[in-house]
Amino acid sequence: MKETINGLSVFLEGNSNNKSIIFVHGFPYDHTMWQAVVDELSENYFCVTYDIRGLGESPAGNGQFTMESFVDDLEAIIIKLKLDKPVLCGLSMGGYISFRTLERIPDKFSAAILCDTRSEADNNEGKLKRAAAIKRINTEGLAPFVRDFVTTCFGNDFKKNNKDIFEMIIEKSSDFDPVGVKGCLLAMLSRTDTTANLGKINIPTLIICGEQDALTPPHLMKEIFHKIKKAEFVEIPNAGHMTPIEKPGDVASAIKNFLLKAFK
Numbered sequence: 001m002k003e004t005i006n007g008l009s010v011f012l013e014g015n016s017n018n019k020s021i022i023f024v025h026g027f028p029y030d031h032t033m034w035q036a037v038v039d040e041l042s043e044n045y046f047c048v049t050y051d052i053r054g055l056g057e058s059p060a061g062n063g064q065f066t067m068e069s070f071v072d073d074l075e076a077i078i079i080k081l082k083l084d085k086p087v088l089c090g091l092s093m094g095g096y097i098s099f100r101t102l103e104r105i106p107d108k109f110s111a112a113i114l115c116d117t118r119s120e121a122d123n124n125e126g127k128l129k130r131a132a133a134i135k136r137i138n139t140e141g142l143a144p145f146v147r148d149f150v151t152t153c154f155g156n157d158f159k160k161n162n163k164d165i166f167e168m169i170i171e172k173s174s175d176f177d178p179v180g181v182k183g184c185l186l187a188m189l190s191r192t193d194t195t196a197n198l199g200k201i202n203i204p205t206l207i208i209c210g211e212q213d214a215l216t217p218p219h220l221m222k223e224i225f226h227k228i229k230k231a232e233f234v235e236i237p238n239a240g241h242m243t244p245i246e247k248p249g250d251v252a253s254a255i256k257n258f259l260l261k262a263f264k
Contacts, residue, residue, distance in 0.1 A: 001013075005076060005077050005081070006073055006076040006077065006080070007053070007058065008050050008052075008053060008058040008077070009050060009051045009056060010049075010050040010077055010081075011031055011049045011050065012046070012047070012048055013038055013042040013046075013047045013049075014041075014042035014043065014044075014045055014047050015046060016046050017046070018044060018045050019046065019086075019087065019259070019263065020045065020046040020048060020083045020086040020087070021041065021045050021046070021048065021087040021088075021113075021255075022048040022049075022050075022074070022086045022087070022088055022089065023037075023047065023048065023049045023050075023089045023090075023094070024050075024052070024074065024088070024089065024094030024095075024098055025051075025052060025055075025056075025091065025093075025094050026091045026092030026094050026116075026153075026241075026242070027052075027055070027181075027185075027188070028055060028146060028149065028150070028181050028184065029055070029056075029169070029173060030051045030055050030056025030172070030173075030176075031049035031050055031051050031056060032056075032172075033091070033242065033244055033245055034047075034049050034244055035049075036245070036248030036249075036252075037244045037251050037252045037255070039248075040248070040249070040252035040256075041252055041255065041256070044256075045087075048077065048081065048083070048086070050077060052093070052097075052184070053065060053069070053073055053180070053183070054177060054179065054180020054184055055180055055181070055184065058180075059177075059180075060180030063179035063180060063182055063183035064183065064186070065183035065186060065187040066186075066187050066191075067096060067097065067187050067188070067190070067191040067192065068100070069187070070097045070100075070187060071100050071101045071104055074097060074101055075105060075108075078108060085108065085109055085110040086108075086109060086110070087109065087111045087112070087113065087259065088102065088109045088112045088113070089112070089114075089115070090114060090115065090117065091115035091116050091117060091244065092115070092116055092117050092215070092241065093184065093188060094115075094117070095114050095115065095116070095117020095118070096117065096188060096191055096194075098112065098117075099114070099117070099119050100192065100194055102194075102197065103197040106200070106201070106202075106203075109203060110203060110204075111203050111204040111206075111258075111259070111262045112201065112204075112206070113205070113206045113208065113255060114205065114207050114208070114224065115207075115208040115209070115243055115244065115251070116208065116209055116210055116215070116216050116221070116241045116243055117216055117221075118216050118220060118221075118224070119193070119194045119195040119197075119198055120195055121191050121193035121194075122188065122189055122191070126189075127189050130188060130189040133145055133149070133185055134182050134186070137178050137181065137182055138182075141178070142176070142178045142181060143174040145181075146174045146181075147170050147174070150166075150169060150170050150173060151170075152215060152241075153215065153240060153241040153242050154166060154240045154242055154245075154246060155210060155211075155212035155238060155240030155241075155246055156212065157212070157239075157246075158240065158242075158245075158246040165245075169245070195227075198224060198227035198228050199227055199228070199229070201228045201229070201230075202230065203230065204230045204231075204258070204261075204262035205228045205231040205232075206231070206232055206234065206255065206258040207221055207222075207224055207225045207228075207231055207232065207233045207234070208234050208236060208243055208251060208254055209221040209222075209233070209235055209236065209243070210235075210236045210239035210240045210241055210242070210243045210246065210247075211236060211237050211238060211239060212238065213239070213240050214240065215241045218235050221233070234258075236250050236254070237250070
């Protein structure tokens with residue numbers, strides 16, 4: 001079922017009486033990156049996915065996004081749907097949103113799942129890369145940037161064995177509003193560092209990372225794992241940065257096992 005909340009496209013699957021999980025997707029993708037995982041979880045959990053502002057079916061508006069406005073959007077969805085302490089699950093940019101959300105409104109969640117992401121803000125080199133990406137989109141259009149960026153997100157096994165799916169993903173992201181994509185780059189470039197808050201996270205937390213993740217490799221995500229009190233770490237074999245697409249069965253199994261322990 002689809003709803004519009006705060007101008008965003010929100011998608012609901014499963015029984016609303018079950019424990020809820022809200023999934024926050026990565027950049028430059030949309031809610032469908034979670035679909036195969038949701039298919040495995042929706043029988044026992046109420047799964048909420050949505051398109052971050054400016055991506056997928058959610059309009060870009062003026063493209064003046066901040067990480068704070070993304071957290072505002074997430075909070076608005078939780079309030080509108082009356083979700084009672086949902087599980088928060090974010091990947092990559094969705095992880096950035098999740099880290100800041102857990103810093104701002106920690107009492108609204110019962111558990112967290114953080115996939116292929118990092119808590120640090122961009123350093124100067126990272127900021128310059130984001131700025132160069134915006135310039136490239138302005139001068140060359142969106143498609144060349146998307147192809148190069150998405151290529152770095154996936155492990156070699158997936159790109160070799162799933163060429164048609166990989167090309168479909170690139171094509172879909174290339175059709176997004178460039179204003180929205182640039183707005184997301186601005187939000188990531190200007191985000192705050194949430195590393196100091198990791199030690200304050202006091203809910204069960206699952207850290208998931210792809211073995212072949214070139215953007216947030218396992219050794220970096222293990223640093224997050226060691227800083228969160230009630231955390232566990234799962235490495236997904238033969239997967240890059242986009243674990244829910246590359247190995248959805250492994251990711252779903254890890255989430256199921258984690259939630260069974262967290263709420264036993």
